[in-house]
Amino acid sequence: YFAPKAFSEVMATNLLLPGLYLGMYGDELPEKRRLFLAGLFLGLAVSLRMQLAPAVAFAVLYFCHRNWRGRGPAMFAGLLLPVVAFGLVDAITWSYPFQSFLRLFWVDVVENKNVLWGTEPWYWYLLQLMIRFLPLFLLALVGVRRSPFLGWVALIILASHSIIPHKELRYIYPAMPIVLTLAALGFVEFAEDFNTWGKA
Numbered sequence: 310y311f312a313p314k315a316f317s318e319v320m321a322t323n324l325l326l327p328g329l330y331l332g333m334y335g336d337e338l339p340e341k342r343r344l345f346l347a348g349l350f351l352g353l354a355v356s357l358r359m360q361l362a363p364a365v366a367f368a369v370l371y372f373c374h375r376n377w378r379g380r381g382p383a384m385f386a387g388l389l390l391p392v393v394a395f396g397l398v399d400a401i402t403w404s405y406p407f408q409s410f411l412r413l414f415w416v417d418v419v420e421n422k423n424v425l426w427g428t429e430p431w432y433w434y435l436l437q438l439m440i441r442f443l444p445l446f447l448l449a450l451v452g453v454r455r456s457p458f459l460g461w462v463a464l465i466i467l468a469s470h471s472i473i474p475h476k477e478l479r480y481i482y483p484a485m486p487i488v489l490t491l492a493a494l495g496f497v498e499f500a501e502d503f504n505t506w507g508k509a
Contacts, residue, residue: 317357318358331347331350345383369384428476446492449463450491451495
């Protein structure tokens with residue numbers, strides 16, 4: 310339902326997923342170019358949807374933590390390029406750099422005015438995923454064994470959105486393709502177990 314819509318969540322997801330992929334895989338590219346592109350995609354994603362900042366920060370730490378000197382400069386160059394560009398656009402079109410980001414943070418977190426559109430309990434997103442994705446959700450829990458990284462990214466997206474009282478299902482759209490990917494990995498686990506059992 311959400312995928313063909315021109316929501317910022319959808320556009321950010323379309324950029325987040327290649328960024329995660331290039332940060333983890335894409336070994337056919339030279340490492341610095343791959344990490345620059347990963348940072349570029351992640352920077353664009355967080356610029357379109359600043360609520361993804363915790364997940365993007367985790368991904369950057371995960372990609373660079375073993376070799377900050379070798380990987381960090383390329384990753385941060387790619388990451389900061391779109392973020393700085395978005396800040397400059399705000400400076401030109403509004404009053405100062407990053408005004409739209411700061412105003413959104415002020416309204417949603419400091420003044421907490423988004424509660425005017427309704428509130429839900431902290432576990433609402435988890436409940437919605439279980440109701441709408443139950444078989445896939447169970448497979449995704451199995452798939453986390455194959456990709457703990459994707460499991461952490463999905464969990465961070467869910468957790469960071471769950472602390473905000475106003476909730477809409479489209480806000481966690483970025484987690485949905487990750488849950489589907491984890492479910493596919495979980496299905497592979499079951500298929501391999503079934504194949505082993507069948508041979509036995």
